[in-house]
Amino acid sequence: MSSDWYTLLSMGMRYWFIGLVIVIVFNAWRGALRDSRNARKLRNSAPITGAIGEIVITAGGGRHLKTGSRIPVPREGLLGSSRRADVQLDHRDVRRFHARLELRENGLLAETLGHELITLGKESGKRLLLRNGDRFSIGGLRMLLVMYDDNGLPHGLPDDDDDLFDAIDPKFSRKKKTKRSQTTADQKGRSSAGSRNRASVRSGKTGPEPSKKSSKGVRGRKTSGKSAVLMPFESRVFKYSKDTEKLWK
């Protein structure tokens, strides 16, 4: 090709390249907008993705922390009374940035910054490993840690024995009180379309005195005093309905 033709062709293609790059930029920009809109929709409808559990206030909350309120716990973050803390506990015994929470293999590691303590049962310390169902306190504020899915390890596999009976009738399950079967019972209760299961589990709980029954339910199901296994209704979260509020009042 002679250089004149090439010059003409090249000068003509300039507009083609500019058009292409504008299309690319515009498309990438639109994609970024769409992604951020989708992300916002996702956050709004499923806000707990990213949380590994909740802290439930059981006693001692002031005017801001009602007993029974749940605060989601992220995988790692700061716990404190400041607004910028990931787990915000607005209480006078909780310092602005009280502790660092970090998810470990076998539980949630809580490390206080500074000289404050967290009390777990009889012991208190600056560096504690909290497990699912542990009740701990900071000063006068008492809390319960509820972790989804037992520390994030998936339990997909069903047990060999048929736990269907256990799941339906709580009386039977007290005989076989091993943590494993209770866990699978909960899993089965949760993942099967077991509305029956739910109804009978809850029927004993949401009676005329909901708060008493529910707390009794938690203690009643407790195994050998160690970390309590999650009950199905305890793991339901976030969409506060009127029933949920009643359970704790």
Added chain:
Amino acid sequence: MARYGLDYDNLKKLVLRSNTAILHTGVLLFQVTAMLLLTFKTPGTMDNQALFFAVAMPVCTEVVYRIFGKIWPLDRAMLLLFLFLLSVGLVTLKSISRYPDTPWEQSIFMAAGFFVMAFGIVFVRRLRSWEKLVPCLAVLSVIFLALPLAFGVWKNGAKNWLQIKTGSMIISIQPSEFIKISLIYILAACFSRNARLRESIVPVLIAGVFCVILLVEKDLGAVLLFYLTTVGMFYAATSNLTLTLVGLAAGAAASVYAYQTMNIVKERVAVFLNPWSDPLNNGYQLVQALIAIGSGGLFGSGLGLGAPRNVPLYYSDFIFASIAEQYGLVFSIALIAVYVLLLMRGLSTAANARSSFHALLAFGIVLLIGAQTFVNIGGNIKLIPMTGVTLPYISSGGSSLISLMLAAGMLLGISSINAEDEDEDLLRLQIREAGR
């Protein structure tokens, strides 16, 4: 289960990112048409190398995009933006270089770079205890960075190159490019550990040691980038505005001191203020760059036309001036927009990261790419005094390309981790709520 209005199939679709078909086609079209055009540049013959690239580039792009996209749930738009920048670089080099060596080298480095990118992705995904690598990495980095002092070669006024002679080939390595990535890793690993201020000084000290070594080697551009990255990551990690401002003030004071004591800084600032004061000697580079950008006009002079080789270092530090001349102002602004979009996606990756190490690592990489782009383009257009940094992904230069592709791999790896975590959480939510 739509009990409370949660529709899981729709949510899953939201997690998957948006369609990249137009972007994909655009990149491929650009590569093919540009290379085909360049085949006919020399009158009378067909440029075989350009023809080869016209086939190889889209094939390579397609292979990388499909394979990487299939194996890992990474951010495809980000991958396509990286591929677009790389293609612009290769096309521009092909169009402006006199001998076919430069584009060949660049393409070989790019091909190797894809493997390095894959390594970066896998490395970030598999990394569990990131702190363990820090001491070893810090020591190795100091040694690697200081090697040019002992064995190195003076190039362009700075002694920061290593040359390895293998047979008849000379491979030049610039250690500071790789150490940038290792610095980001060290800073991210150290800053993510704790919130106490005393222990946050240690990584800053390590960065300080790097800067001192680089100052001795007179690689001022790298010092600037290391400094900006450290200050940025420090602020992101600790949110301590006071100390960050102290750091910035210290940097300003250090640059004033450098201006007083080092002649090269004085020259560069004088040239920046008025390049026409010394147009044939010190200011030659900047004058030629400005003339090139100006003569490009709005739409450019055309690919393969124009006189880009008049600018010294037209293939590395001043490649933006060459792009502005050949493709024009509109294209250059769009190119800057591509960088900005890339940084936006990187920042959203950093914001969505689930652990602070990943978040800081992604943020550091974004900061590095952004700062380097700003410093390079700013120097090209006389916005700031010129320092010797290359334009990321576009400039020719093996070390720069490979280290930045490692960084890109890490960023893509973090985005794939985010997508997986989000997906897993949605699945758990679905299982939990399915009991209703």
